[in-house]
Amino acid sequence: MSNEEIKSAVIASTGTAGIVQQSPKISAKDFCAYFGKFKALNNINIDVPEKKVVAIIGPSGCGKSTFLRSINRMHEVVGGTITGSLTLDGEEIMKSDAVMIRRKIGMVFQKPNPFPTMSIFNNVIAGYKLNGHHNKKNLAEIVEKSLRQAALWDEVKDKLNKSGADISGGQQQRLCIARTIAINPEVILMDEPASALDPISTAKIEELIFELKKDYTIVIVTHNTQQAARVSDSTAFFYMGELIEYSGTKKMFTSPEKKQTEDYITGRFG
Amino acid sequence: MEIKSVLNNVEDAQSATAFKDSANEPEKKSFIKKIFGQSNLGDFIFEKLTLLFAVLVFLLVILMAYEMYTNSRLSIAKFGWGFLTSSTWDPVTEVYGALPVIYGTVVSSLLALLIAVPLGLGVAVFLSEIAPGWLEKPLSFLTELLAGIPSVVYGLWGIFVLVPWLRDSIEPFLQDHFGKLPFFQGAPYGFGMLAAALILSVMVLPIISSISRDILRSVPFTLREAAYGIGATKWEVTKLVLSNARSGLLGAIMLGLGRAIGETMAVTMVIGNRPIISASLFDPSYTMASVLANEFTEATSDLYMNALIELALVLFVITIIINMFAQLLVWSMNRKWKKG
Structure with a gap:
């Protein structure tokens, strides 16, 4: 994709030309990712604007999760490598400290993964404590605020001392979101956050994403195209490790430019 | 129709x-x-x-x-609880008290754990969390190989390598520098509690490390991912993994302790075989398993044989008590963590 196209995509996604002047929150240029010798992503160019929701769609194995996991350097935890440029606020992510990057860029995983040995309270505060904060009064405040933001407070406020594994799957996923919010990140990455959940919990997560984009930049990977259409401002379609199309969600789902995109969205493959 | x-x-x-x-x-x-x-x-x-x-x-x-x-009724009837509290073990006058050998067994095993647990856990953490693939496989193989060496070979190694080394270098060194402590007094013979504890720790190490490694590996990757995802350092992730695996790790340590308590041959060869209680690690000692192995063939009188079998019973009961204690520890830990 050319720069022009990206620009138009951003304009379409934001609806106003003014925001384009703002530099992108996350930007990938000629970005490639590898597992050993296998090239999982090839020459990805994409800009993620601040405080917007970008959805990444595509069939299984297209590299969408790999891209997401490269952004907060989780790709290297499983032994992957990358080339090209990937920046957060203009700074190279690979040159920054991985731990600091992960505190700025939170992540919600496909399967809810609360810490089973910790209470709900300690789950929320786990990441915050890692930063070396231990002020007791402060902690309770942050837990409440994070749980409220994750729309979970009313359901768990009476059982904060229960294990994080003792609540339902949908609640666990929102607990994981609260845990991510508690470290006060700038970006939240979501890797198919609702794929393991029932429809009601999914709807709650989607509503939550809508609320969260007021404060955070969100990149969400989903294999549910309807979900992408519902929650995102712009959508990127990945196929076989390539970025096929990136434009405003409305445009993408009404008049996609590429044949492949149309085929995927209408369910003809994938 | x-x-x-x-x-x-x-x-x-x-x-x-x-x-x-x-x-x-x-x-x-x-x-x-x-x-x-x-x-x-x-x-x-x-x-x-x-x-x-x-x-x-x-x-x-x-x-x-x-x-x-x-089969130990004779001795139980004659000595009662005194069997456990008396320090005299004298076949000539037919007086049997097991306290020194109980002491020798428990202390040598605990000392062995004191050395082997930190080492074994360190090896396990390195193998499962840190070592790259090409290093991990040969290292795992080597630690498992240690577990397969017959104990009499450890015993020979103890007599010909460990004991002379302790006698000539380590024990004089300890005496020169820490001689004021009660643990390092008396003549440095080489044979004694210290040699037994060291050789036991080498024997127990592969058990603790290979089982702990398997347990650490069985901790789901999603947990590590979750921790990395909120900005945990490698050390913090490892701490979390360890705390999640703690009941399994305790089990690994208990298996090691079981091996140490029951180990007979290697210990018999280096511990000195004298039923005395001494704070000094240089002094010889004796364990229940060693007594059984050494004196079984010499037990000519019925009372002697009964006393030996009672000793076996005590060893049996101590093993059961330790295992029960371990279960209790695991149980209380799990309860505590559920409470949060």
């Missing part, structure tokens, strides 16, 4: 018997169920067979305890 009606009759009869069969079937099933509590014969046999095996293990333990008890 006739033929048709006959055919009809046959059909009717068939459907009637079919109906009868299907009506009877549930009755039959419930009959089997009544007798065996199971509707499927294969499952029934499978269940009862495994139950039988489980009961056999239980019976074996009870039977062993019973046999040891009945």
